[in-house]
Amino acid sequence: MCGIVGYIGKKEAYPILIKGLHRLEYRGYDSAGVALINTQGNLNIYKAKGKVAELEKFAEDKDVSGHIGIAHTRWATHGEPNQVNAHPHFSESEQLAIIHNGIIENYALLKQGLMKHGYTFRSTTDTEVLVQMIEYTQHTSKVDLKTAVQLTLNQVVGAYAIAVLDKNNPNTIVAARKGSPLVVGIGKDEFFLASDATPIVEYTDSVIYLEDEDIVTLELGKEPIITTISNAQKTPEIKTLEMTLSQLEKGGYPHFMLKEIFEQPQTLETSMRGRVNVDQNNIALSGFIDNKERFLNAQRIIITACGTSWHAGLIAMYAMEEFAKVPVEVEYSSEFRYRKPVIHKNDVVIAISQSGETADTLAAIKLAKEEGAFIFSICNVVGSSIPRISDSGCYTHVGPEIGVASTKAFTAQVTALIMLSLCIGKEKGTIPEEQYLQILQDLSKIPEKITEILHQNDRIADFAKTFTYAQNFIYLGRGYNYPIALEGALKLKEISYIHAEGYPAAEMKHGPIALISQEMPVVVIATRGHTYDKIVSNIQEVKARNGKIITIVTEGDTLVSQMSDYCIAIPETAECLTPILSVIPLQLLAYHIAVAKDRDVDQPRNLAKSVTVE
Numbered sequence: 001m002c003g004i005v006g007y008i009g010k011k012e013a014y015p016i017l018i019k020g021l022h023r024l025e026y027r028g029y030d031s032a033g034v035a036l037i038n039t040q041g042n043l044n045i046y047k048a049k050g051k052v053a054e055l056e057k058f059a060e061d062k063d064v065s066g067h068i069g070i071a072h073t074r075w076a077t078h079g080e081p082n083q084v085n086a087h088p089h090f091s092e093s094e095q096l097a098i099i100h101n102g103i104i105e106n107y108a109l110l111k112q113g114l115m116k117h118g119y120t121f122r123s124t125t126d127t128e129v130l131v132q133m134i135e136y137t138q139h140t141s142k143v144d145l146k147t148a149v150q151l152t153l154n155q156v157v158g159a160y161a162i163a164v165l166d167k168n169n170p171n172t173i174v175a176a177r178k179g180s181p182l183v184v185g186i187g188k189d190e191f192f193l194a195s196d197a198t199p200i201v202e203y204t205d206s207v208i209y210l211e212d213e214d215i216v217t218l219e220l221g222k223e224p225i226i227t228t229i230s231n232a233q234k235t236p237e238i239k240t241l242e243m244t245l246s247q248l249e250k251g252g253y254p255h256f257m258l259k260e261i262f263e264q265p266q267t268l269e270t271s272m273r274g275r276v277n278v279d280q281n282n283i284a285l286s287g288f289i290d291n292k293e294r295f296l297n298a299q300r301i302i303i304t305a306c307g308t309s310w311h312a313g314l315i316a317m318y319a320m321e322e323f324a325k326v327p328v329e330v331e332y333s334s335e336f337r338y339r340k341p342v343i344h345k346n347d348v349v350i351a352i353s354q355s356g357e358t359a360d361t362l363a364a365i366k367l368a369k370e371e372g373a374f375i376f377s378i379c380n381v382v383g384s385s386i387p388r389i390s391d392s393g394c395y396t397h398v399g400p401e402i403g404v405a406s407t408k409a410f411t412a413q414v415t416a417l418i419m420l421s422l423c424i425g426k427e428k429g430t431i432p433e434e435q436y437l438q439i440l441q442d443l444s445k446i447p448e449k450i451t452e453i454l455h456q457n458d459r460i461a462d463f464a465k466t467f468t469y470a471q472n473f474i475y476l477g478r479g480y481n482y483p484i485a486l487e488g489a490l491k492l493k494e495i496s497y498i499h500a501e502g503y504p505a506a507e508m509k510h511g512p513i514a515l516i517s518q519e520m521p522v523v524v525i526a527t528r529g530h531t532y533d534k535i536v537s538n539i540q541e542v543k544a545r546n547g548k549i550i551t552i553v554t555e556g557d558t559l560v561s562q563m564s565d566y567c568i569a570i571p572e573t574a575e576c577l578t579p580i581l582s583v584i585p586l587q588l589l590a591y592h593i594a595v596a597k598d599r600d601v602d603q604p605r606n607l608a609k610s611v612t613v614e
């Protein structure tokens with residue numbers, strides 16, 4: 001993970017870099033640092049353990065002048081999160097400074113070699129090896145910085161996005177990527193560099209998304225020069241950003257997570273715009289239309305994802321099997337990629353990822369692609385790695401999701417997957433016309449129904465406070481809402497640090513029922529549907545053991561609400577769409593419990609938004 005930023009231009013670099021680090025803090029926040037070359041030609045590095053705010057405090061009385069600099073916010077992989085291991089790292093002579101996002105797998109071997117040549121190491125990171133090698137190559141091969149970076153990267157195994165400063169060359173930043181994202185922003189007489197476009201959008205909307213193995217040289221007064229690590233020249237492709245600055249601010253909400261929960265009526269409206277056409281009675285997904293035959297001929301669909309995106313995939317399994325009558329397998333990317341899976345040429349592999357950068361999901365689709373499968377991706381970040389290597393796909397268009405706990409991206413993923421299931425089913429003739437039309441109608445009403453649920457926010461906030469005592473939670477659901485039980489539990493544990501488990505409701509009596517006592521809150525998604533009666537029995541089983549029952553029911557339900565300690569009603573909709581509604585109160589519940597426990601909601605401990613390492 002980690003976030004990297006760079007600036008070269010006429011302005012003071014430090015404020016731009018710090019602001020950029022704040023925007024990228026979602027990628028990691030255990031330490032931060034900055035390197036600047038001032039007008040006297042000194043290369044100054046300042047680093048601090050903790051969040052970017054700690055770095056700002058540390059640098060308060062330091063010389064932070066300079067028009068060129070690089071900065072980093074870290075999520076530790078190699079080496080504990082302390083000041084020494086924070087980036088940037090100096091080279092031996094302190095002529096060079098580097099920042100890095102990724103992992104250098106053969107760093108130990110490279111380090112041994114450098115030590116033999118007298119190089120010493122200050123940190124225990126893999127990154128320091130890179131900067132030392134670049135310096136060693138500069139000296140021994142008598143080459144310029146870009147060539148030294150290139151020769152070094154040719155010896156490296158692993159993933160990286162790096163940026164390098166050279167004290168002797170104060171008008172240039174050299175950067176490169178492989179497996180970790182890097183975007184160049186092109187302003188008037190200035191260049192920006194960042195892990196994503198969020199630190200750049202405020203200054204320019206012209207960007208270049210670097211490709212794997214690209215090296216870029218940013219020199220003031222010149223066009224960016226891009227070559228590959230094997231020294232092929234490339235013509236930079238300049239794109240226009242669609243992002244707006246207001247999407248990156250809290251807009252009056254105390255946390256990004258709450259803002260993102262409340263944005264869902266509008267984000268889903270955007271996700272469905274031009275796709276769900278109620279007037280024409282159809283759903284149009286261009287990524288599907290252009291590749292219809294691949295879907296129609298698929299004997300199997302494999303869905304691969306991690307975390308919350310995996311939960312969205314699980315919901316898709318129910319929908320695709322129901323509507324498209326095609327077997328579906330849902331795989332954790334991290335397991336799939338190492339399992340030597342059997343993949344056929346006529347398999348369709350669907351990758352789901354908010355960031356589009358998750359290392360395991362990226363590796364899973366690379367593997368499937370090598371075996372000839374057709375890759376369709378559902379991602380949020382435009383231009384990210386997963387959509388770029390996919391054969392086709394569909395963006396969720398929910399704007400930047402900054403809270404580490406995924407909310408608006410999830411509901412849009414589920415919506416996209418349901419749309420895709422309906423498209424396949426309609427084309428194959430495996431879904432009755434009447435049902436297709438009803439779901440289409442219901443889909444178009446989802447945003448207003450979410451707004452209705454959000455009106456219950458204050459009540460949820462109120463009763464959430466009564467659960468701060470809990471050490472454990474159980475979440476139960478069946479069918480389409482079983483993945484919501486998993487998702488509700490994940491939301492709670494990641495931001496409140498309360499242990500929580502999600503189960504298919506009927507599995508409870510095969511073990512977890514032993515945990516139930518009056519101390520144990522049990523959240524049950526008991527909306528109307530074909531397993532409703534069964535779940536009522538499961539609630540009885542909890543009640544008989546004095547568990548505290550919190551339920552999500554369909555409006556008008558009286559049976560379950562009478563059995564519950566706390567009950568939240570959601571509007572009626574097609575059964576396959578209930579997860580998009582039932583997850584909303586669970587997002588709010590997790591949020592308010594975490595706030596009541598005074599947790600760092602947007603940046604929970606140990607986590608990072610974008611998991612670009614294995």
Ligand code: M6R
Nearest residue numbers: 307308309353354355358405406
């Ligand atoms: O960017 P991705 O959707 O590929 O990320 C996958 C998971 O890392 C992510 O969903 C994670 O589980 C979230 N923090 C959950 O809220």
